[in-house]
Amino acid sequence: MVKIAIAGSGGLAWIFAKALCSTEHTTIILSRNDQPEFAKLECQVVVLDYDSQLDLRFHLRGIDVVISTVSGAPQINLIDAAHDAGVTRFVPAEFEGPPARRALNDPLNRGKRETIARLKDWSHDTRNPMRFTIFSCGVFYQRFARGGLALYNIGIGTGIERQGAYLMNLGNDTAEVVEYTGDGKPIYICLTDVYDLANFIVAALDHGLSSWLPEFRVQSDRKTVTEILHYGAVVKNVNGLDTITHEAQNLKKNIDYASYQQDWDTVARFEELAATESGRYNFTQPNLNPLVNVVPTPFWDWLYHEWKS
Structure with missing residues (x-):
């Protein structure tokens, strides 16, 4: 114990x-x-x-x-x-x-x-x-929830807690994204249901503290930005989300302009897009998943349940 x-x-x-x-x-x-x-x-x-x-x-x-x-x-x-x-x-x-x-x-x-x-x-x-020990888990599914992270009282004051503050707003079928890196590669994002994260932490404790690493990487799913947009459109039964697509090389310019205008919500949104483009939320080898008996929820299953109900 x-x-x-x-x-x-x-x-x-x-x-x-x-x-x-x-x-x-x-x-x-x-x-x-x-x-x-x-x-x-x-x-x-x-x-x-x-x-x-x-x-x-x-x-x-x-x-x-x-x-x-x-x-x-x-x-x-x-x-x-x-x-x-x-x-x-x-x-x-x-x-x-x-x-x-x-x-x-x-x-x-x-x-x-x-x-x-x-x-x-x-x-x-x-x-x-x-x-x-750091539990790296990428982006919480709940960023895409009805009400966003704020509904769960998570991330308050970060600028990304509101529904639609990150990538897409399924409440009004809109999105604002960068889909490709500066060298033209698809952008991947690791995603985790916050409830899965809690289960991973419990499982890691049961596995034994002596086996803990300085960083545990966990994920429920890993998708490209393009796949996330497609899932959003399918679950809302629309041909496609009304999407504003930014080029990677223009993100800093947008951040600088929003800062000049003192539009801090927009600054926060573009800083998250820039971080996503740079690979901040992407990793390919989660090292805790194979050690414990946790079956995470696929992103599609969570999104369908969240928006079809």
Whole structure:
């Protein structure tokens, strides 16, 4: 049995907690405020101050694994406290494409580089090393849901939480994409149902912490942008989505112009398209899928269920 602390109380924390609380593992929720809805899951909610190292260290004593869904300074503080409290393994809020595929001047950084640097520092502590594991999973299916990620209380404030903020909006049968890389190759995207991700994390725990790698790559499916658009059109029973297609070489110009206009929603949308074109969300060899007994949901099945109901 493993003792787990989930940091945060948003939608991602809820989905992880729902999966973990049905296992033999002990799970607590670390939150700034009381969260009565978690009582349904029979999870203990610990109210604490993320700015207080003393508070964090006290509540992390005896915890084996921290799974973070918080970012920025609160996550850095959590990492430091987890190390000092003797936590064995830390899972940061890095649930997207592999870190190695991010640009050095990544506009979508949002503290990610600093988080990984701090984790590497503590993993190299010869007296008290704290290991970490990143679960790289590509793009969540829920970006394409009715209501988008916001409906699940995920990604709030990132600019991509709204329905239609990424690639296609099936609510009005529209899309805005880049389909090919600068050298003319189809753009691939790894996609994961957030509920599959939760099941992968549970399965990895059951597989044994001693076998955990610094990065687990998981995916529910992998499709080209063109295939995603086709699926959207078929599920909505239209000849094709009303699509704006951008060329890869024009993305930076569009970002610069939107920045000049201070149109930050458009900036966020184009930065995601640029990241997608650069391969940020694409990988071909998921290393956790073959190790565990999780049967992920194909993207078509999820999309059909989401929009045909």
